[in-house]
Amino acid sequence: MVVLCPAAVVDSPLVREILAGLEEEGVPVGVATTDEAGPAITLAHAAARSSALDVGVGVDTTGTVCVHHAKLPPESAAVSGTAAQARVLGHNAARLVTGIPFKPVVPLPSEGDRHGRSV
Amino acid sequence: MTLVAGVDIGNSTTEACAAEIGADGEVRYLSQALGRTSGVKGTTENVVGVLGVLRQALAAAGASPADLSLVLVNEATPVISGLAMETITETIITESTMIGHNPRTPGGIGLGVGTVVRLADLPGRAPGQPVICVIDETIDFEDAAAAINAATARGVEVTGAVVQADDATLIANRLDRPIPIVDEVTLVRKVPLGMLAAVEVAEHGRTIRTLANSYGIATVFGLDAEQTRMIAPVARALVGNRSAVVVRTPAGDITDRRIPAGRLTLLGEQASRSVDVDAGAAEIMATARRVAPLADAAGEPGTHVGGMLSRVRDGMSDLTGTPLAEIRIRDVLAVDTFVPQRVTGGLAGEFALENAVALAAMVRTSKGPMELLAEGLREALGVAVRIGGVEAEMAVLGALTTPGTGRPVAILDLGGGSTDAAVATAEGDVVSVHLAGAGDLVTKLIDAELGLDNLELAEEIKKFPLAKAESFFHLRLEDGTVRFFDTPLPADTFARVVVLTDGGPQPIPSRHGMDRIRQVRREAKRKVFVVNAVRALEQVVPGGNLRGIDFVVVLGGSALDFEIPNLIADSLAEYGVVCGTGNVRGTQGPRNAVATGLVANHARTARGGTGDPEAESCPASR
Numbered sequence: 001m002v003v004l005c006p007a008a009v010v011d012s013p014l015v016r017e018i019l020a021g022l023e024e025e026g027v028p029v030g031v032a033t034t035d036e037a038g039p040a041i042t043l044a045h046a047a048a049r050s051s052a053l054d055v056g057v058g059v060d061t062t063g064t065v066c067v068h069h070a071k072l073p074p075e076s077a078a079v080s081g082t083a084a085q086a087r088v089l090g091h092n093a094a095r096l097v098t099g100i101p102f103k104p105v106v107p108l109p110s111e112g113d114r115h116g117r118s119v
Numbered sequence: 120m121t122l123v124a125g126v127d128i129g130n131s132t133t134e135a136c137a138a139e140i141g142a143d144g145e146v147r148y149l150s151q152a153l154g155r156t157s158g159v160k161g162t163t164e165n166v167v168g169v170l171g172v173l174r175q176a177l178a179a180a181g182a183s184p185a186d187l188s189l190v191l192v193n194e195a196t197p198v199i200s201g202l203a204m205e206t207i208t209e210t211i212i213t214e215s216t217m218i219g220h221n222p223r224t225p226g227g228i229g230l231g232v233g234t235v236v237r238l239a240d241l242p243g244r245a246p247g248q249p250v251i252c253v254i255d256e257t258i259d260f261e262d263a264a265a266a267i268n269a270a271t272a273r274g275v276e277v278t279g280a281v282v283q284a285d286d287a288t289l290i291a292n293r294l295d296r297p298i299p300i301v302d303e304v305t306l307v308r309k310v311p312l313g314m315l316a317a318v319e320v321a322e323h324g325r326t327i328r329t330l331a332n333s334y335g336i337a338t339v340f341g342l343d344a345e346q347t348r349m350i351a352p353v354a355r356a357l358v359g360n361r362s363a364v365v366v367r368t369p370a371g372d373i374t375d376r377r378i379p380a381g382r383l384t385l386l387g388e389q390a391s392r393s394v395d396v397d398a399g400a401a402e403i404m405a406t407a408r409r410v411a412p413l414a415d416a417a418g419e420p421g422t423h424v425g426g427m428l429s430r431v432r433d434g435m436s437d438l439t440g441t442p443l444a445e446i447r448i449r450d451v452l453a454v455d456t457f458v459p460q461r462v463t464g465g466l467a468g469e470f471a472l473e474n475a476v477a478l479a480a481m482v483r484t485s486k487g488p489m490e491l492l493a494e495g496l497r498e499a500l501g502v503a504v505r506i507g508g509v510e511a512e513m514a515v516l517g518a519l520t521t522p523g524t525g526r527p528v529a530i531l532d533l534g535g536g537s538t539d540a541a542v543a544t545a546e547g548d549v550v551s552v553h554l555a556g557a558g559d560l561v562t563k564l565i566d567a568e569l570g571l572d573n574l575e576l577a578e579e580i581k582k583f584p585l586a587k588a589e590s591f592f593h594l595r596l597e598d599g600t601v602r603f604f605d606t607p608l609p610a611d612t613f614a615r616v617v618v619l620t621d622g623g624p625q626p627i628p629s630r631h632g633m634d635r636i637r638q639v640r641r642e643a644k645r646k647v648f649v650v651n652a653v654r655a656l657e658q659v660v661p662g663g664n665l666r667g668i669d670f671v672v673v674l675g676g677s678a679l680d681f682e683i684p685n686l687i688a689d690s691l692a693e694y695g696v697v698c699g700t701g702n703v704r705g706t707q708g709p710r711n712a713v714a715t716g717l718v719a720n721h722a723r724t725a726r727g728g729t730g731d732p733e734a735e736s737c738p739a740s741r
Binding site: 020023024025026069071072073076078079091095096099100101102 | 287
């Protein structure tokens, strides 16, 4: 698993939360930084292609987090979300590798009531 | 040459067929259509739906309502079903004495025993007694690990932890001394402080051996023989878990309580009998057989079953406008089932499978206002409308247009609200019966047993096969075949069992695997339709002996299901009965039997046959 982000973001609480989600699920991860200012989705796809597990997480300076897979078309990521959802996205990136259903992403107040069954 | 239409108004579906009848009585079928029944079957609300279906059928024949000479409507037998379900057992954990939700990622390995203490109180704790730490979600995992390490360094023995957030692995990875940790305990604040507790986590792929064993718990807590007997249900409930927590509370335990659901009274024409609902479906059905034929059924007031039947009666009364006092329950079908329910007193949202009984009840109300409906139709169409005859007889006539059939014949009509059967002798006499329990009950059972709380999804699971995503671009179906996709599957189908509906793969929000969901689906169909097929045929076949008939034609919407006709055919085969899905007019499959029968019957009468004594004509020009 590879997490790819700009150097400015690498020590942030956001990245810490992503790594916590991955570690709790027991999936090994490596963090890499980049000078590219691409959006999270581009970074995520690049991370996925460089990962032995075919899954990568990209973070950009706006705080968007994206989970991608090397076999998916670049424009359709598996999941993406905001900084507040970083922990769950970390879990789900790991679950993409281990093959278990995703954790529901808790809806933000502004998004209204999106149903998320916890199973 | 006259253009006529036959219309069958069912509980859920209205069907029509259009035909030309020559002067010699020869029938040429032109077209057919079906649509949702509007309103309650047998009331003027149906007119809208009938008009829609008629126009569709006529348009397909290149005609319009103005070209019609006559519309034939079935004597929509006022038979309506209701259903209800009640659990008859419940599981209760008292005094927060155990946690058995089996989280996916517990931390550490082994068994820890100690006094329950909040993490915040650790610094003030003196060394001497081993402790189990309780950690709520406001505490960051790094801080939690640091606090435990600090206490250990001081000589306070922390032997285990119970955590609210999904943090067990994170905390365990940062500890100097490994300890077992159980996480995702939602109600962690309810773990009793100051009591002795044990935390156990097994290795990957294994299950706990101490807390799932009565003598293991006895050893850990120093219990005597009597106390061990009391703790046995806790051990039993934890068998198969990879992790668990048990707290030594004074009187706490886990119990499986039988909920007194009440007595059901079945009133036959000659005698009546009562039966406890929690005796189970077999006992209820045996009691029903003893008092058959059923005249009415009532539940003990103030009990669950009393409430159930009251709700069914109220519903019927509202639907049909019949006074409550005139509602008579003429058939019941009881089915045993299991329903996942939250455990009372659970600290982590634990579920247990509880026994439940589902009851379908069939009500025969006073004769529906068919004349009003016919009048409404005549006005809307400007065409003569005739109430054409007893539904069962028309169904038989329609069934007999299936190639390869002949009298005597038995038919099974599998609908949404009722399962009907009829037998027509060589002489043309028809005996019929309508039983409670059909497609709607199957859907309800699937919904309840999978804990979906979503009848629409349950209906899809009933009708369509299951599959599971093996990659973003392919699904493996339940029969092992593979389906490929050009565009990637959506993320919410990933790693989940999906049902392949017409609208695409629909994920099923359930922990169950594909095999289990398939089993629930097939069992629900068997418990309703196979049971009812036999029950219905026994009531119409001469002497009640199924060996007395050779051929059964299966009709109705549920006969289109991909499994139900085979399940029924398999079970009828043991009586030497050949059971097959009808093929009305050689083209319509099991649909359109009654509508076709209405036309066939009219043509036969027009040819100067024996005539149809049941036909009532509407005061309109013919």
